[in-house]
Amino acid sequence: MATQTYPRRTNTVPTSLRLGTRHQSAIFQDASHSGPMPWPEPFQFSIPFSTKHLDGYFLTYQSRINTSTAEKETEVILRVHQEWFDRGGCQVRDGALSVDGGPVLSVVFPEAEPGRLLNLAAIVSIGYIHDDWASQELVCNRSNHGDKESSMKKFGVIINQMKSRAIAEMLENDSSLISVTQIFGAREIRSPESHDLHLVEFQGLDHYLETKHLTDTWSILPYVYDIKLPKDQLARYSDLIRLTSKLNTLIKDISSAERDWSSHISHNKLGIPVSAVYIMMQTQDVTIEQAKKLVERKCLDLEQQFLRLSWDLLDNTEPMIQEEAARYISALHYLLAGELSWHAGSNRYRIDPSDPFYPKPEYKLNDFLQDARVLANSVQVERSGYESRSNSPILSGIALGSSRSRSINGFRDGRANGFNEDLTAYESDAWLDQSARLSEEAVLKPFEYLSSQQSKKISSQVIQALDFWYNLPRRSLDIISSIVDMLHNSSSILDDMEETPSAKQGTPSAHMVFGTPQSVNTANYLFVKCLQEVQKLPHSLSAVEIFTDEMTNLNLGRGYNIHWAFRSTTPLERDYIQMVDGKTGSLFRLAARLMKAEATQNKDLNIDSLVTLMGRYFQIRDDHQSLSSTSQGDPSSLDEGKYSLGLIHSLNNSNPSEREQLENLLLLRSRRGNLFPEQKSLVVKILARTGSMGYTVKVMERLENEIERRLESVEATIIGAERNWTMRAIIEYLRAGRS
Secondary structure, three states: OOOOOOOOOOOOOOOOOOOOHOHHHHHHHOOOOOOOOOOOOOOOOEEEEOOOOOOOOOOOOOOOOEEOOOHHHHHHHHHHHHHHHHOOOEEEOOEEEEOEEEHHHHHHHHOOOOHHHHOOOOHHHHHHHHHHHHHOEOOOOOHHHHHHHHHHHHHHHHHHHHHHHHHHHHHOOHHHHHHHHHHHHHOOOOOOOOOOOOHHHOOOHHHHHHHHOOOHHHHHHHHHHOOOOHHHHHHHHHHHHHHHHHHHHHHHHHHHHHHHHHHHOOOOOOOOOHHHHHHHHHOOOOOOOHHHHHHHHHHHHHHHHHHHHHHHHEEEEHHHHHHHHHHHOOOOHHHHHOOOHHHHHOOOOOOOOOOOOOOOOOOHHHHHHHHHHHOOOOOEEOOOOOEEOOOHHHHHOOOOOOOOOEEEEEOOOOHHHHHOOOOOOOOOOOOOOOOOOOOOOOOOHHHHHHHHHHOHHHHHHHHHHHHHHHHOOOOHHHHHHHHHHHHHHHHHHHHHHHHHOEOOOOEOOOHHOHHHHHHHHHHHHHHHHHHHHHOOOOHHHHHHHHHHHHHHOOOOHHHHHHHHHHHOOOOOOOHHHHHHHHHOOOHHHHHHHHHHOOOOOOOOOOOOHHHHHHHHHHHHHHHHHHHHHOOOOOHHHHHHOOOOHHHHHHHHHHHHHHHHHHHHHHHHHHHHHOHHHHHHHHHHHHHHOHHHHHHHHHHHHHHHHHHHHHHHHHHOOOOOOOOHHHHHHHHHHHHHHHH
16 A cells, blocks of 8 residues: 655645634634634644545534644554554454545644654554454454454454554653553443443433443543643543543444444344434434434534533633643644544445445334345345354344343342232242342442443453463453452452542442442452352363462461551561562462463463562552652542551661651551541651652562563563563553552
8 A cells, every 4th residue: 555645834834724823812812702712823733634525524623634744654554554464464444544534643633743643653553453353343254364263362462462562662662651551451441332332222312422431532632732731720621521522422423324233233232233323313213314414413513512612611711821721622623623534534434335234325223124134034244253244133023122031139020921010929939939049230239330440450461461372262261361350359349448448549449339248248259259260161170279279378468468457567578578479469370370271382381470570569569659649649548557568668667766656657547547648748758768668669670670581581481482562561561650
């Protein structure tokens, strides 16, 4: 594919295009406060991007393209796709490069700093391939790639290696990019239909937009534009960001309407596609073309709301930061214009009209269903990660919005089976019948709550890294991932109760929502479920032995942590290391040992010492960040009652007077459950005088070097294998996070 060229900006730009040639204050004075907010400075990197040739561009804002980055971004996109094919990947949909809309970042962020924008080009391009893989939209030839399960797993490993290498190199060059990599990590674990949204009967677009997880392209905007606004100021724009996300979501829904229907049928889903277009068809009884126009009208209404709110917010912004605020708000609007022009010019979300499930423009929703049922009897088509379009439940007579077997508060609704709800249990012979086991739905509520609050865990990333070496069967990998995830959440529930924090990162702890008894029971039940899962592994006998061994280590480690806190007993540093190896290292070792037992390659590769060091590093880093945040004003980090390396070092290396003060403060904390800000400030001062924070950093640096050395040693033992980029990305992420 030839690299597309884009016209360069000249030093002389027509005055009509240089909205920023007037002085910033004059812009705000002269502006009508009704139209688009002008860019508050001369354009440096972009030119207007004509949308006349784009069918479907309807916003009022003029789209622009960053000509300082467009060609280079295109080169990165092509290089990423070439690497994907060279590694054995198969055909993917059009990705970050839109045929008529340009490369996505250059269009969506037209005035972004070129260096910052290009830092993200590779990871964004890989992200589109990841989305195709996650949604099973890869177009594969069975004869070239084998069966679906093994191929999809292989593709996942390729994507993970490519993504991890990009992240590792980003963080090596600039550790401040950690916040950006966190955004991409969080994005991966979100799925618009993760909660069966395709079965929700939406009452209209407003209900849909309040329920669905909205797109979050805006979240990297402060980085690429180097926005210098205080956090409290950015927080004031939450309503504006919400409007941006709603508009972005509707733009994508319009452009992908036909593909959404075809994909919905081919993936055997009930209900209708989770899309504004189909919700409009359902609620307004209109054709797909009419529905798209109605959604466009909704977009224009939201755009006007965006404009009015933008000017209101700017009018109430302090003069000193007004220009920076105008940059941020205007950049949001350019983002929307860029998203629409990119989608309008991209083939990524379109399908060929010859597709057997291509929705005809004149069809209404019932016509789709009838036509699909007819086609299902005659069409046998395979695509999208080997998925077949036939035999879909929706084509098998399951009507839209049909009732299904449900459970109410954990008990199956007996009325569906003819049970007379007016009869008492005695009259219905319920006391004499054999009863079924209760549903676990209510018991798992604290677990599900905690899972919904957490971003992508390090433990899940470590499992992906280890699978690069061990290459587990898909089923074994899923079971082990589930076990480690449940144990992680079970430990978190218990830790929160034992350390008594009512909230973490502004979110109530599970026991503060569901109560302590329910949370304890859930944590215990998760251990039982994990044992059941372990027994499903092919090598179950050795797996059970590994599981009980590491669960012993985990509970002994937690037990000593509780013991020291309850008795206010300061452990020696070597005792603390043993505790960490049990409490934290056990989960890392459990994953490694179970995966080694199920490995299909490198079966003799023992990495227990490597993951044990990673467990130590992770725990020390976590505690260090907690104490560091205390010095920055966090009111709760010293209320947890646990002994960190910094506290242990300070207690063991302070003079008698300071040691007594620290011990008294820790004793008061155990009695009261928390410390006052002034008491925490005294703790931080003592830690500073004893050099304990610096000592912790030195320990972490030593661990980092040793982990990297052992990783290189492991990589060297595997002849012909490339570096484990996933593991390296984890190390770089942790290193950047602690600095």
